[in-house]
């Protein structure tokens with residue numbers, strides 16, 4: 579009996595080694611090893627998400643209840659429009675188009691009706707849409723007479739052999755294909771006019787000439803949507819008036835496939851918002867997709883790497899909404915805030931207008 583007691587410490591050591599083995603074969607629980615690179619998804623079980631632009635945040639302390647409600651209603655209205663499409667069996671392309679149209683018709687957002695002014699006090703609008711099943715895409719740039727540029731983008735995708743139409747040709751194409759033309763006056767709003775005046779004043783004083791930057795000034799507003807339908811088909815769309823006081827003829831990232839918008843089934847649907855030139859140079863949404871497809875990252879890690887690391891290295895801030903085919907949503911932003919919201923498969927609608935409502939920004 580006494581001679582067999584040696585077995586007790588040996589067994590203890592064996593048990594301890596066996597317990598440690600799985601931990602040794604797992605990556606260390608640091609940022610790099612954890613799923614999402616240590617970042618959390620914004621939501622799971624998501625079928626549709628929208629954004630209302632990145633930029634100067636709405637701040638709790640200086641946002642009255644009416645303003646907060648108006649932004650939440652805008653985002654929720656877009657999500658309801660997309661929900662109706664999906665409930666009636668529509669595909670993800672139809673869902674993102676419907677959602678973006680609602681935001682284009684809401685003057686709070688810098689797209690469609692609420693588009694910002696360029697340096698000539700005119701409006702030039704950009705939009706794109708992409709279908710993940712075959713990577714078909716359509717876009718318009720610099721249109722001046724289209725009420726809903728996202729619908730013109732969809733028509734380019736479905737009715738032409740091209741991907742991007744610009745300027746007068748794009749306006750004429752939209753009108754020929756049944757989209758009601760509007761005059762430039764349609765896009766006039768007091769808030770955007772005030773932003774233009776402030777931008778020109780800043781430029782006169784030698785400050786930043788393009789975009790809005792003063793707190794409370796509407797620098798938010800480009801819109802976008804991503805969706806997954808019951809066939810796991812992904813789609814993404816983005817629409818914008820660009821940047822306040824931009825040069826006439828300037829085109830940003832929003833109408834460019836792989837910069838502002840990207841969708842590929844089995845990988846991701848993504849729509850971006852922020853400093854357009856940097857999103858173009860960084861091929862923002864294509865890079866995000868490639869980090870998943872070729873880099874083996876999940877959607878959360880890929881989105882955070884693009885928005886939190888790669889674009890800031892090029893000098894640009896902004897955000898992205900990225901949805902994978904399983905319904906995992908990542909919505910990181912490096913700007914002060916990004917208005918966004920999502921719809922889950924059980925029909926629940928969530929809107930996030932303050933930066934502290936997003937995981938990772940608490």
Ligand code: ASP
Nearest residue numbers: 800820821830851852854
């Ligand atoms: N990315 C847009 C552009 O550069 C602007 C924005 O998202 O706020 O046109």
